[in-house]
Amino acid sequence: MAEPRVPGGRGATLDLPCGESVKTHAFDMGMREYDCHCGDSHAVVLDVHPPSRFVPEFLVDVLRETVDTADDHGEFGTVHIMGVVMEEFPEEVASKDVAEDPDLGYAMVWVTDFDSRRLHEVVVELIVELMEHAVSHADDEDAMSRFEADMLNFDVSEFVEQYRRERDFTGPHDRPA
Template identity: 75%
Template sequence: MAEPRVPGGRGAELDLPCGESVHVHDLDMGMREYDCACGASHAVVTDIHPPSRFFPEFLVDILRETIETDDDMGEFGTTHLMGIVLEEFPGEVATENVEEDQDVGYALVWVSDFDSRRLHEIVVELVVELMEHALSHADSDEAMTQFEADMLDFDVTEFVDEYRRERDFSGPHDTPA
């Protein structure tokens, strides 16, 4: 007997920003991009993807040490990164809570209107903005001046290109959390 498609439950259908929809069972845990019927590739992120998908592990450690979370998600991670993206681009990211569906292997999934490379750039840009905002509240003009000087030399596109070239997506820091 077929199961009904109840939002957030077993058999959930995710309405994508492009107007198409995808069954959550078609979104594999290891999937980073979904080739949609609309002709575009959409980035796929699940809660089990580590934040090192976007940043080197040393930077993930720094973010975890400096960013306090006040939710039940634990330490700063992919769920928080995608929350930042969702806040900035609410109409361009579809999300679904499928924690009741043990067949998929993840609890949260996000599918963006962007491909995985563009999503990577957006995540980096938003974290840089977050860092800048945090420094603006610090009592150190010297730290803010140094950060601004460092950002003049920082190229998001170049960082993403290099990180994606060098990143071993099957390494020890890229396993389910």
């Protein structure tokens, strides 16, 4: 019997930035990377993944306190992080709203043209830019000078390497994924 192609349903497909198409059921909540038929690995992010996948929870708390979200997604989280990534790299990110498919366990999926490590670096770079923008609006020249000095010593690649090596995804702030 043919499967109905209901938007967001079992027949839903996602057209990846590389040109391949994949059924959304190929992605599960534990997946962080998809080995594509094109030969590349693509980062996979789901709305249920905690933002602490990318940065420490204390920084997530700071972002939640300072970033005003004017949407239905509530406090600053993974949906907002991926929105910023999509804004910066619109051709390199494919997304799909699959909220209508109760079998999946997630409502949004994003797949990038780059692998999970490169996505991690991109997210950290964009969060640093967001923080710099916030500090620049503080009307505190000393704070801005300190932030700029600290950023001169901040190596995104080294941070990502260390964070990915040391991150404990079983901590109290993580949800099952």
